[in-house]
Amino acid sequence: SESGSSCYRVVLIGEQGVGKSSLANIFAGVHDSIDSDCEVLGEDTYERTLMVDGESATVILLDMWDNKREGEWIRDHCMQVGDAYLIVYSITDRASFEKASELRIQLRRARQKEDIPIILVGNKSDLVRCREVSVAEGRACAVVFDCKFIETSAAVQHNVKELFEGIVRQVRLRRDSK
Ligand code: GDP
Ligand code: MG
Numbered sequence: 001s002e003s004g005s006s007c008y009r010v011v012l013i014g015e016q017g018v019g020k021s022s023l024a025n026i027f028a029g030v031h032d033s034i035d036s037d038c039e040v041l042g043e044d045t046y047e048r049t050l051m052v053d054g055e056s057a058t059v060i061l062l063d064m065w066d067n068k069r070e071g072e073w074i075r076d077h078c079m080q081v082g083d084a085y086l087i088v089y090s091i092t093d094r095a096s097f098e099k100a101s102e103l104r105i106q107l108r109r110a111r112q113k114e115d116i117p118i119i120l121v122g123n124k125s126d127l128v129r130c131r132e133v134s135v136a137e138g139r140a141c142a143v144v145f146d147c148k149f150i151e152t153s154a155a156v157q158h159n160v161k162e163l164f165e166g167i168v169r170q171v172r173l174r175r176d177s178k
Helices: 020-028 073-081 094-110 135-145 160-176
Strands: 006-013 038-042 045-052 055-062 084-090 118-123 148-151
Touching: 006 020, 006 073, 006 160, 020 045, 020 055, 020 084, 020 118, 020 160, 045 160, 055 160, 073 094, 084 094, 084 160, 094 118, 094 135, 118 135, 118 160, 135 148, 148 160
Parallel strands: 006 055, 006 084, 084 118, 118 148
Antiparallel strands: 038 045, 045 055
């Protein structure tokens, strides 16, 4: 295998309010479910080295999708720079689920011919009584998207570690098949 650690740029996209920054904060967080120090590279960029399946990987996580101060160019930038994407919706908000489909299509257009690793993320799974999108719908959507699917809760930190490990595995799968 290769020497040295691999570095992957992972981008959070999805409607405002779905929990992207909450997930990023857990990734960055001190309340530690993941096992190394995090470096904050800017207000919306985080870097952390994770051990996944016995191999280290450095993840640079970008949470700038909703940063409107910088103007619309930032979304084009986000669409171009990711090695992998987390498309996030809230299970309590059907409109955010529909938006996720749009984003998948946009991403496909922006990165034609590239096989980009994506995880479709149904966040806020703790809010069971407000659920508007079923697990089955999320899963079916991921099949159409040709990507992985996971439900998370940033609030109770359920499946968040698994999410970040999962995206590293997805990038590696493609790297290893080259
Ligand atoms: P962003 O706009 O996508 O970055 O979303 P935020 O991370 O700012 O979250 C929006 C709101 O949803 C905040 O009030 C969060 O506390 C809340 N939130 C985020 N994730 C969860 C979750 O998993 N469960 C619950 N109950 N609330 C969440
Ligand atoms: Mg945010």
